[in-house]
Amino acid sequence: MLFSYSQSLRDDFPELSTGVLHVQGISSIAETDVADYVAQLTTLGRQRIAAGTEADLPEIQAWRRVFSRMGLKPTQYRCASEALLRRLRKEGDLPSVLPFVDLCNSVSAAFAIPVAAFDLDRVAGGLVVRRATGTERYDTFSGEIEHPEAGEVIFADAKSRAHARRWTNRQSAYSAVSSQTHNVLIVAEAMHGTAKQDVSRLIVSLTETIRQLWPAASVREGTS
Template identity: 40%
Template sequence: MDRTGTLDVSIDDGLLALVPGYVLGLIAVPAVEVVKGAEAVDALLTDAEDELHRARLGKSDVSALPAIDAWREAYRTVGANPNRFPCAAESLLRRVAKGDRLPRINSLVDLCNGVSLGSRLPVASCDVGDITGELAVRRAHGDERYLPLGAPEAAEHPEPGEVVYADGLGRAHSRRWNWRQSDVIKTDVGHRRLVITVEAVHEGGREDVERALTRLAGALDGLGAERRQPLVLDASVPRAELFAAESAASVN
């Protein structure tokens, strides 16, 4: 694995034409030791779960949250059924709102889950140790190769027009935007090279993404991560180079 190469992340113009309010927040993490559990992260996730339990939201209440309702509309716009394929944040919120607690996976996955619950936004940790060159959020051609999370031997091809994260080698690293992650970019314990993503499509989403990024950056510092300054991509700045020079799109 090349854990030193530059990586360009971009949002395709065609996707932005369909969903012009799409915002993608990023934190490049060149090096971090992912551990099974971290006390501060577990406390953050537990607090987010407790807050959601107190809210007593039903399934329809979760779907009606402004950030989630906007994702449902965006999914419909790109031809995905949000009832069958809810965005990552809606899936987490539904599960916890009914009284469950999330399984503890590791320090980075748990951190992203906690911030996702609190912000109502899709937040993900992506291991990019095997990805250099480019990673684009775009509509699929249909010939990309996707390795399902937990079952990489059962390769799939996304449907043409489906929104995916795709690299320059023709690999798709998500299905239906952020509904599912690929096995290639899952975050395991150990020394990792990561990109943390935060996404929004609702009005005022950039501000919510920036707040989530600030919270993530502070938590990453507490975990001893080597990280870059957060970046935000949208229709005005749809591309950034990670693991290289700082970008003018950075969040102070």
């Protein structure tokens, strides 16, 4: 299995809904023009926060409650979608990283749901969302090596490498999608009242868009 959760997390967070996509054989990941799609999705993100802030959205409020239950300050450690919407509100746009990443980020903002994209060729034996032992290795984007705190929720692989810290808060540089990536695992997670329906809509939208932009790639929905 490419992606799964520990049973203890399933038991503690029964409201969790997850969508998983496996994209294989993707090419021209850095050259494909995604500008029109990103612009449309970013506009949807702006509309979400037009009458207030990202903190008012039920999707974000649900993740804030989860972070509080994990013993984290929600305003210090934000889920990925909240961080993107906050930046969109303050700066008027989202940062451009790489076309494929830009697409995933704009989808995350449009749905207010965290979306993670991992280079599967850099992941050993699939990902398990579980609590850390404290011995796992996490590579930061600044080049430093960290070790998650024991009990922290991480995305871990078979070699005890942490590919994300604090659940949906921060991904690792080690498996970040790059211009050399050909095999991607996309994970969308939500906790709010209509999470199941909204995650399903997000996955359908992202699947259709990826197939249009990268028609040679294989896109299939996974399980969690």
